[in-house]
Amino acid sequence: MRLKDPFSLKTADMTKRSKKPRDEDSSDEVGGLTCQHVSRAVDLSSVKKAVTGNLWSVCSDCLKERNMLEGEAAGAHDILVCLKCGFQGCNQAETQHSTKHRQAHHSDSHCITVSLSTWKAWCFECKEELSTHCNKKALAQTLDFLQKHSAKATSGTTSKIISLREEPVDTQRGKSPVNSTLIPVKGINNLGNTCFFNAVMQNLSQTHKLNDLIQDVKEKGHKMKICPPAETNLGPLTVTLPSPEPLTSAMFLFLQSMKEPGKGPVSPKILFKQLCQKAPRFKGYQQQDSQELLHYLLDSMRVEETKRIKAGILKAFNNPTEKTADEETKRQVKAYGKEGVKLNFVDRIFVGELTSTIMCEECEHISTVKEAFIDISLPIIEERVRPALIYCSTIVKHLFLYFISSIRPQQGGAVEQLVSAVSKLGLVHTSTDTLPVSHSPEEPTEIRERDRQHHQGAFQALCHSYTPSSKECSVQSCLHQFTSIELLMGNNKLLCENCTERRQRPMKRSDKKAEKVYTSARKQMLISALPPVVTLHLKRFHQAGMNLRKVNRHVDFPLLLDLAPFCSVTCKNLGSGERVLYSLYGIVEHSGSMRGGHYAAYVKVRTPQRKPELRRNQSGTKEASSAPQGQWVYVSDTSVQTVPESRVLNSQAYLLFYEELL
Ligand SMILES: [Zn+2]
Ligand SMILES: [Zn+2]
Ligand SMILES: [Zn+2]
Ligand SMILES: [Zn+2]
Known part of the structure; x- marks a missing residue:
């Protein structure tokens, strides 16, 4: 087990210090007997500010160091909240961000933490558990606030936390379960004036729907169900797709490498080379237009996927030719084709x-x-x-x-x-x-x-x-x-x-x-x-x-x-x-002048949204919602840093990425 729980490890130490075993309703004389730190180490307003402005139940330092691994739910590690400043740190044996946070502050004022898995408060100075039912008002109030915030953040409609639950597998479509983890932010190497490309790729990497759908269709033999409209009198047809075309494959591999364990930076060479083979104008290593690139990338993948779907449909009809096919076959191929091409992942997202x-x-x-x-x-x-x-x-x-x-x-x-x-x-x-x-x-x-x-x-x-x-x-x-x-x-x-x-x-x-x-x-x-x-x-x-x-x-x-x-x-x-609400999750910024400008990206690291079962409240209107929580990160080629929301809102936006609020 990777978790290191101070409460279980320190039990021996605790019993030495306290005279009798604790009970839940113990008063101040019993629980937290020796700790004199509460007045200095608990600050409700700072905790409130930090907690509401950050991703809930996620270690801030792990996020900064991009330790969030694909396939590893962040909620798997216990998070300790510092009651002085609201810092959320992990308690993993390798990283010990909570301990490092306390040590970094040298003074004893960041010594009390609360565990988000057990709701127990612990003083590192006194090495003892503090009773939360004691008459230390500040401690009780802060805990109360955190528990209420947790309930809000984990409620089904907002789904703001990382949860261990996985969505049920959609067996009908053979869909893999939606990944419930954060996508880390890694720098991307500049190949020579390719910041216009890097800034767009950072935004595409944080597009959850793109990651999900491309994962779905990447394999040769992927099955796609086509349901033409009723007036065609045609039933659903399941077609088997051939391998993806080169640009789409390169895009999939690139997105995959952005999610892999390890800190990066990632080299975009293969994807960029594929792109330049299709559009040599991007090859000049001159400064280019990000918007033009985004268009070109998406449109090219769309063309590739459409071709792939058409091939799948023709194969389902044993590859008829203009000469061999009868009128009815032609009609059917046409009807399935018309419906099928709309199912390419680019259309379904953008x-x-x-x-x-x-x-x-x-x-x-x-x-x-x-x-x-x-x-x-x-x-x-x-x-x-x-x-x-x-x-x-x-x-x-x-x-x-x-x-x-x-x-x-x-x-x-x-x-x-x-x-x-x-x-x-x-x-x-x-x-x-x-x-x-x-x-x-x-x-x-x-x-x-x-x-x-x-x-x-x-x-x-x-x-x-x-x-x-x-x-x-x-x-x-x-x-x-x-x-x-x-x-x-x-x-x-x-x-x-x-x-x-x-x-x-x-x-x-x-x-x-x-x-x-x-x-x-x-x-x-x-x-x-x-x-x-x-x-x-x-x-x-x-x-x-x-x-x-x-x-x-x-x-x-x-x-x-x-x-x-x-x-x-x-x-x-x-x-x-x-x-009709859409939430901002990414920006391509162009700073500077026409000639000497630079492109960079702001992306919001956030948990994927889940479709709430009930869309409407009783009055039939959608409830007033707020933007989902997340941590904004500024990325300029290989440099990555977390930034406050205020800095994001002051950026000179060129492209803005909004996702539908479910
Ligand atoms: Zn203490
Ligand atoms: Zn950590
Ligand atoms: Zn602190
Ligand atoms: Zn007229």
């Missing part, structure tokens, strides 16, 4: 959907364009810049998928119409005449009224709009801008195919071709599907004439972000009025 709704002000025809996103690029409002300039860039997003649909799918050529309408919009946005209209009380009541009557839900967010204060520069104010209603007028008018068609109709008989009709229109972009991990990109770099400029302005970002005001009312899997 990919969401934006819907932009455009309404012609004259005929009120509504068209929608859906586009998948892997991150949301938010322009930063620069001080003393004409607001119109900002709006131009909102449409330029890094999207790798493009879906188009229409509210009226029966209408012939709807897709083509929308493509032209959208490409028109794209062009329109390069001019600076776009007039932004915020969804505010100044908006004409007439228009809002009309909307409600004719097009319920068309321009409706999931909950009331977020209203930023006038000088606010935050993630929320950027999202507010991003999702606000724009009026397209003047040079930016919409080519309305519906109005054009209407004008054309009476002239059908004659061969004259009617002119295209341009009308004023309203446009709004809202989130229509949210992935488990939302990545926000703050656009700090932008083109100014021939030069690329950097916006250094600080942008506030919350630890807990409510996305409801930016989601459409039709957003998948969400009820209206609900808060």
Whole structure:
């Protein structure tokens, strides 16, 4: 056994010092007879402060030294809390962080600790157990606080502690149990200007869902169950996947080495080499853009996995060819393929959907364009810049998928119409005449009224709009801008195919071709599907004439972000009025100038979330939650240090990683 319990080891010593055996309800005269340290060694307010700001039941020094091992629950070691300063230290034979803490302070004031497994208080100076039922008020109060905090931290809904319980194995899908341990933070070697890569990899390493899913699918022969929608009349199909492709394999091995025992740093050579084989532009060992890299990595793995799933489906049908397959086989392969490719792990973690709704002000025809996103690029409002300039860039997003649909799918050529309408919009946005209209009380009541009557839900967010204060520069104010209603007028008018068609109709008989009709229109972009991990990109770099400029302005970002005001009312899997909470767990920071800049990461070491059985309370709404506990760590290549939350909030964020709060 690795545990060394002072209470069992010191029993002999204790009996020597006390005159008679202890009993639980002993008064001060019996228990803690000789200890005179309580008044100096117990400080409730310091304990409160330290305990609420740190990960519960985890040795702070082990965390710092990155001794947290994969497969070893942190709760396996007894933790002793120093009642002077609230330091949580382990009692492992090899590390003895609790003892070292006391010795480091030389004075006798850090001598009383309480064990989180037995709730017994112990004075190291007197080498005796202290009765907690004594009349030493400070001791009793501090213990009371710790026990209450422990109950809160271990309650099912918040699941903030490391627990030894493992989730039941999902036999149906052959899923391995969710690992209930912390992922350590290790430095990553710089291969020559590769900090842009290292900072992203630190964040991916702390993405629990990525670690879980990649672990799931890494093996050759992994089975995947595909369930096509009911209208296809097809039952579920289980396919066997071939080996993963090279980049995905390299990513898995890298994530694995980040979790392995040992302190690091880790060399990213193999993964980086794989990446450069696919995209030689990253090879130059020049400073690169972190966001571009993240995109490239995720998109490439997505392509690899899609290929793998397709191969699995074809194999299930004995690899039919265009010539040998009958119509029914082709139909089935197509239906399973359509559903199967969505099951790749990248889509299941990072990919969401934006819907932009455009309404012609004259005929009120509504068209929608859906586009998948892997991150949301938010322009930063620069001080003393004409607001119109900002709006131009909102449409330029890094999207790798493009879906188009229409509210009226029966209408012939709807897709083509929308493509032209959208490409028109794209062009329109390069001019600076776009007039932004915020969804505010100044908006004409007439228009809002009309909307409600004719097009319920068309321009409706999931909950009331977020209203930023006038000088606010935050993630929320950027999202507010991003999702606000724009009026397209003047040079930016919409080519309305519906109005054009209407004008054309009476002239059908004659061969004259009617002119295209341009009308004023309203446009709004809202989130229509949210992935488990939302990545926000703050656009700090932008083109100014021939030069690329950097916006250094600080942008506030919350630890807990409510996305409801930016989601459409039709957003998948969400009820209206609900808060849609996401918790910050990682940041890529870019500091310095365009040329001489440096990328580093802030990551939050935290326990993986468990899905609570009851999502709602009695009133049917989600309970007000707070961000899960954790320890923030700053990583710059090989250098790793724990930092307070305040430092994290002051960082110059470039990429922000938020995970869904379960
Ligand atoms: Zn003492
Ligand atoms: Zn320790
Ligand atoms: Zn202490
Ligand atoms: Zn129209």
